[in-house]
Amino acid sequence: MGDIFTRTAQWFADPSHWSGTDGVWHRFGEHLWLTAVCLVISCALALPVALVLGHLGRGGALAANIANAGRAVPTFAVLVLLFISPLGNSGNTLPTVIALVLFAIPPILTNAYVGMREVDPDAREAARGMGMTGGQLLWRVELPLAAPLVMTGIRTGAVQLIATATLAALPGGGGLGRIITAGFALRDTAQVVAGAVLVALLALAVEVVFAILQRITDPHGAARRPGKSAKDVRGLDRQNPPTDDRATAPRETETEPA
Amino acid sequence: MNDPSSLAAPAADCLIRNDWICGTYLRTRAGDLASAVAEHVELTAASVLLGLVLAFPLALLARRVRVLQTPVLGVATVLYTIPSLAMFSLLLPVFGLSASGIVAAMALYSLTVLVRNILAGLDGVPEEVREAARGLGYGPARLLLSVELPLALPAVMAGLRIATVSTVSLVTVGGIIDHGGLGNLIYDGMSSDFKAEVLTASVLCVIIAVGADLLLLTVQRLLAPWRKAVAR
Numbered sequence: 001m002g003d004i005f006t007r008t009a010q011w012f013a014d015p016s017h018w019s020g021t022d023g024v025w026h027r028f029g030e031h032l033w034l035t036a037v038c039l040v041i042s043c044a045l046a047l048p049v050a051l052v053l054g055h056l057g058r059g060g061a062l063a064a065n066i067a068n069a070g071r072a073v074p075t076f077a078v079l080v081l082l083f084i085s086p087l088g089n090s091g092n093t094l095p096t097v098i099a100l101v102l103f104a105i106p107p108i109l110t111n112a113y114v115g116m117r118e119v120d121p122d123a124r125e126a127a128r129g130m131g132m133t134g135g136q137l138l139w140r141v142e143l144p145l146a147a148p149l150v151m152t153g154i155r156t157g158a159v160q161l162i163a164t165a166t167l168a169a170l171p172g173g174g175g176l177g178r179i180i181t182a183g184f185a186l187r188d189t190a191q192v193v194a195g196a197v198l199v200a201l202l203a204l205a206v207e208v209v210f211a212i213l214q215r216i217t218d219p220h221g222a223a224r225r226p227g228k229s230a231k232d233v234r235g236l237d238r239q240n241p242p243t244d245d246r247a248t249a250p251r252e253t254e255t256e257p258a
Numbered sequence: 259m260n261d262p263s264s265l266a267a268p269a270a271d272c273l274i275r276n277d278w279i280c281g282t283y284l285r286t287r288a289g290d291l292a293s294a295v296a297e298h299v300e301l302t303a304a305s306v307l308l309g310l311v312l313a314f315p316l317a318l319l320a321r322r323v324r325v326l327q328t329p330v331l332g333v334a335t336v337l338y339t340i341p342s343l344a345m346f347s348l349l350l351p352v353f354g355l356s357a358s359g360i361v362a363a364m365a366l367y368s369l370t371v372l373v374r375n376i377l378a379g380l381d382g383v384p385e386e387v388r389e390a391a392r393g394l395g396y397g398p399a400r401l402l403l404s405v406e407l408p409l410a411l412p413a414v415m416a417g418l419r420i421a422t423v424s425t426v427s428l429v430t431v432g433g434i435i436d437h438g439g440l441g442n443l444i445y446d447g448m449s450s451d452f453k454a455e456v457l458t459a460s461v462l463c464v465i466i467a468v469g470a471d472l473l474l475l476t477v478q479r480l481l482a483p484w485r486k487a488v489a490r
Contacts, residue, residue, distance in 0.1 A: 004351040068423075068471075071420065071423050071424055071427065071467075072423050072426070072427060072464055072467035072468060072471070073427060073460075073463075073464055073467075074426075074427035074428070074430040074441075074444075074460065074463050074464075075427065076430045076431050076433070076441060076444060077427075077430055077444050077456070077459070077460035077463060078460075080444050080445075080447070080448040080456050080460075081456055081457065081460060083448070084447075084448065084451055084453055084456060159339055162341060163341035163342065163343075166341045166343045166344060167341070167342070167343055167431065169343075170343075170431075170434065170445075170448070171448050177343060180343055180344070180347050181434070183347075184434055184435070189350055189351055192347045192350050193347060193348060193350060193351060195344075195347065196343070196344040196345075196347035196348045196350075197344075197348070199340075199341055199343070199344035200339075200340045200341070200344045200345075200348065203339045203340055203341055203344070204336065204339055204340075207335075207339045
């Protein structure tokens with residue numbers, strides 16, 4: 001095992017591993033493209049439902065059940081089921097996209113829903129009192145206040161997509177997972193490790209990029225930074241909500257790796 | 259299903275037709291299914307228990323030495339971000355193509371969830387309760403075991419349930435090296451395009467996950483009957 005680092009480094013150093021259809025760049029492109037497209041589809045499907053249900057205060061059980069189902073159903077099983085179903089006859093793209101979207105929806109939906117429900121009722125009341133309509137309330141009060149959790153959901157969904165796209169290589173999809181599965185087929189430990197390093201780095205990079213995006217787009221986070229008066233943000237400080245029973249289960253753990 | 263001539267052609271047909279649901283498959287491969295379920299449960303139990311055994315000292319250490327809390331939670335977040343196939347591939351040089359590699363990878367995930375939830379649970383213990391216990395002459399060990407841990411139990415159990423359910427579904431990936439419990443059957447069914455095998459193994463996975471969750475919920479209610487279970 002001692003020289004596995006050397007052999008992995010040698011694998012990375014070989015230019016033939018970077019070019020061509022099986023090369024790192026092509027697989028990386030596939031992975032990123034698949035993730036981006038599916039993230040857009042997942043958001044388009046999950047966010048409207050979550051925001052409207054959250055606004056209306058309905059469907060809490062649905063949101064919780066979707067999160068639980070997303071955790072209990074094995075990603076690998078769903079991928080294989082879709083690939084060997086009639087959907088798989090048309091090629092690899094459709095089953096891969098469906099599986100990816102299915103597993104990205106739960107974190108996006110539940111986080112956005114919880115974010116909407118956690119909006120301070122006083123803020124909602126005040127907006128109503130100012131004569132805002134339901135739509136104005138949603139867009140101008142609730143959504144901005146729920147934005148940090150909506151972004152957390154999108155970030156978790158994106159990381160989930162990277163993970164599911166990796167697994168899609170097992171039944172024959174594209175992406176960086178193919179480097180790992182090919183490594184297993186060739187009994188080439190260095191290639192397996194190299195592929196795993198690439199996948200892990202990509203997942204971490206996505207996490208970091210979204211964490212930065214979240215910091216930039218969070219207006220209240222900005223308001224809390226030094227230089228602003230604490231008075232401006234009083235009552236809006238939802239980063240430190242009062243502890244209750246629900247708060248003891250950290251939010252981040254509402255998702256699972258895949 | 260009460261067809262007396264179960265060996266006749268019509269009954270075997272579902273195998274030939276490659277149906278999704280096939281009674282003949284269930285009957286003829288019951289032994290395979292049972293041993294796959296057993297392996298699945300063993301792998302899950304080993305991973306979660308290993309994670310739990312490692313998580314407690316880590317969480318207690320991170321709580322005592324506050325400087326360590328940020329790095330411990332940071333490492334946990336990083337580990338949690340790594341996709342399962344990559345996680346267990348990264349451990350391949352250490353464990354080889356053995357079941358220990360799967361258990362180690364899954365234990366790392368459980369560990370991260372559990373450390374976070376144990377810390378959150380212990381942080382949620384009201385300071386007045388601690389003060390009261392100290393006033394009654396409780397030492398640190400007794401305070402932890404008979405006051406803090408029972409109060410942190412709902413959060414710990416919530417973490418344990420998440421870790422267990424996730425592990426049941428993630429273990430399937432071990433099918434790639436033939437150490438994935440029901441994942442082996444899914445992998446095999448994938449290679450041979452055997453629909454009944456894939457669907458049956460997938461459904462059994464979900465049943466195990468739901469069963470384990472209900473079992474832990476019951477344990478939680480028995481251990482902390484004074485408190486209604488946390489809904490997650």
